[in-house]
Amino acid sequence: MAATFFTAVRAVLGDDAIEHTDAIRAAYGSNRLPGGDRRPSGVVFPRSGADVQTIVRLANQYGVTLWPTSTGQNLGLGEYSPVREAQVVMHLGRHMNRIVDVNETLGYAVIEPGVTFRQLRAELASRGDTLMLSSTSGPPDGSVLGNALDRGAGYTPHFDHFGMLCGLEIILGTGERIETGDAALGGAKTRHINKSGFGPLLDGLFSQSNYGIVTRAAIWLLPRPPAIRSFGFTFPDEDDLAEIIERVRPLKLNNVVPTLIKVTSAEYGFATKETYPFDRTGGATPLPDALGAEFAAKHGLGAWTVTGACYGPSFDALEPTISRIRSHMEASGKATYVAHEQIAANPVLKIHLDTFSGEPTDSELGLLDWRPGGGATWFLPATPMIGAIAAEQQRLSVEILTRYGFERCVEFVCGPRAARALHILLYDRTDPEERQRMADCYAALVVAYDERGYPIGRAPTDWQERAMSRLPGLATVTANLKTALDPNHVLAPGKYGIP
Ligand code: ADP
Numbered sequence: 416m417a418a419t420f421f422t423a424v425r426a427v428l429g430d431d432a433i434e435h436t437d438a439i440r441a442a443y444g445s446n447r448l449p450g451g452d453r454r455p456s457g458v459v460f461p462r463s464g465a466d467v468q469t470i471v472r473l474a475n476q477y478g479v480t481l482w483p484t485s486t487g488q489n490l491g492l493g494e495y496s497p498v499r500e501a502q503v504v505m506h507l508g509r510h511m512n513r514i515v516d517v518n519e520t521l522g523y524a525v526i527e528p529g530v531t532f533r534q535l536r537a538e539l540a541s542r543g544d545t546l547m548l549s550s551t552s553g554p555p556d557g558s559v560l561g562n563a564l565d566r567g568a569g570y571t572p573h574f575d576h577f578g579m580l581c582g583l584e585i586i587l588g589t590g591e592r593i594e595t596g597d598a599a600l601g602g603a604k605t606r607h608i609n610k611s612g613f614g615p616l617l618d619g620l621f622s623q624s625n626y627g628i629v630t631r632a633a634i635w636l637l638p639r640p641p642a643i644r645s646f647g648f649t650f651p652d653e654d655d656l657a658e659i660i661e662r663v664r665p666l667k668l669n670n671v672v673p674t675l676i677k678v679t680s681a682e683y684g685f686a687t688k689e690t691y692p693f694d695r696t697g698g699a700t701p702l703p704d705a706l707g708a709e710f711a712a713k714h715g716l717g718a719w720t721v722t723g724a725c726y727g728p729s730f731d732a733l734e735p736t737i738s739r740i741r742s743h744m745e746a747s748g749k750a751t752y753v754a755h756e757q758i759a760a761n762p763v764l765k766i767h768l769d770t771f772s773g774e775p776t777d778s779e780l781g782l783l784d785w786r787p788g789g790g791a792t793w794f795l796p797a798t799p800m801i802g803a804i805a806a807e808q809q810r811l812s813v814e815i816l817t818r819y820g821f822e823r824c825v826e827f828v829c830g831p832r833a834a835r836a837l838h839i840l841l842y843d844r845t846d847p848e849e850r851q852r853m854a855d856c857y858a859a860l861v862v863a864y865d866e867r868g869y870p871i872g873r874a875p876t877d878w879q880e881r882a883m884s885r886l887p888g889l890a891t892v893t894a895n896l897k898t899a900l901d902p903n904h905v906l907a908p909g910k911y912g913i914p
Pocket residue numbers: 482483484485486487488489490494495507528556557558559560561562563564565627628629630
């Protein structure tokens with residue numbers, strides 16, 4: 416089936432529209448997850464929305480399944496590799512990487528799937544830096560659109576990347592082209608600025624799903640503030656977490672701090688620069704507390720480090736707000752203030768300043784070298800902004816991770832009501848025993864958090880079908896929608912557990 420599909424794609428779109436050598440299949444099948452590599456049967460490279468339509472129609476005709484991806488940089492979540500073996504990867508980003516428009520007055524850019532954070536940042540700089548994007552702390556060469564569609568998030572006031580998309584252009588599994596919001600009326604002049612048009616809001620159907628391929632959308636951008644002034648606090652003890660969360664919540668609920676506020680564990684910081692000191696532990700894992708404390712001190716980190724940033728007309732104009740935040744945090748009796756200048760001069764803390772300033776950074780990717788063998792998988796539950804609950808979750812995470820021999824490498828990215836508890840789980844993927852241990856550890860974390868009422872959100876591809884099996888109600892309705900939007904199940908069957 417795949418062979419006749421490849422021949423048909425070649426006949427219509429040209430020889431270079433498809434590749435299916437062993438080398439290409441291996442490259443696009445590799446990932447860092449414990450579930451193992453999953454090779455596609457080939458990779459297609461559309462050049463336009465019309466090409467995407469052609470490929471989807473041929474896939475229907477020849478009974479082939481497609482795995483659409485923009486830049487495949489979602490490290491720790493699956494990268495390019497399809498959710499199931501032998502799906503054909505549709506690599507949108509190779510050719511469809513145009514910034515179609517930037518509207519500096521209304522603050523948005525219209526982009527194709529291959530537009531990366533680095534590329535958009537450079538474009539905005541070349542236009543005089545009046546606008547700022549919200550980037551991730553992941554790869555600068557990741558797709559702005561791909562990240563938003565998977566509901567990845569940032570750290571600025573525009574952290575809700577999916578929420579900042581407007582006017583999605585989508586090819587459904589039937590090959591039909593639709594546009595969302597006001598864009599439904601061809602020629603609407605409000606298509607990139609008004610999402611709440613006529614009828615149901617369809618946009619959400621195309622995030623973490625397999626109903627359509629998004630070929631273009633607007634992403635809303637912030638005016639770049641004249642001054643960005645970060646602040647930080649280190650806290651010495653693991654047990655300070657409950658008090659930190661209680662103090663951070665009102666800063667966000669009352670909108671004192673415009674960015675999200677990060678509460679970062681020492682490991683999440685120093686592991687960006689250090690590698691696991693097997694020589695000093697005699698090969699034992701996880702990292703002994705004393706060595707963790709030594710690395711934390713070396714990099715100017717606390718057991719927890721709290722960071723955020725304020726925006727304003729000048730650095731000095733922000734002084735009263737920073738003082739207010741400082742008094743509030745120092746009233747804990749445990750916080751040590753870290754000034755903006757110290758944050759900017761410390762390579763580990765500078766990562767935070769960059770993310771609050773819409774600067775893509777690759778510094779956090781150092782985490783991937785902490786353990787040999789490059790394995791990484793992300794465990795992503797949400798945490799209510801209640802100190803006692805955050806502390807309970809951390810006791811649970813530490814207990815489970817320690818049992819399986821791994822470090823608790825976590826960052827809470829705090830909003831007013833909930834935080835994203837980014838757990839980056841790092842392991843040696845070249846060691847089969849350790850790989851299995853990480854798979855078991857991930858499952859144990861999901862079960863334990865589920866039991867207490869804290870489910871995962873964004874999930875690695877090797878867990879998506881299992882994750883949906885926990886949610887029978889959602890499974891039924893999402894399967895019914897699939898029948899309507901992609902009746903032949905051509906698009907990524909299995910993605911997020913949708914058939
Ligand atoms: P990034 O490189 O930004 O991390 P990816 O390209 O890896 O993003 O995509 C992340 C997820 O979003 C993948 O599950 C992929 O299948 C999905 N995805 C990415 N781009 C699109 C798109 N244009 N249309 C539909 N789904 C997409």
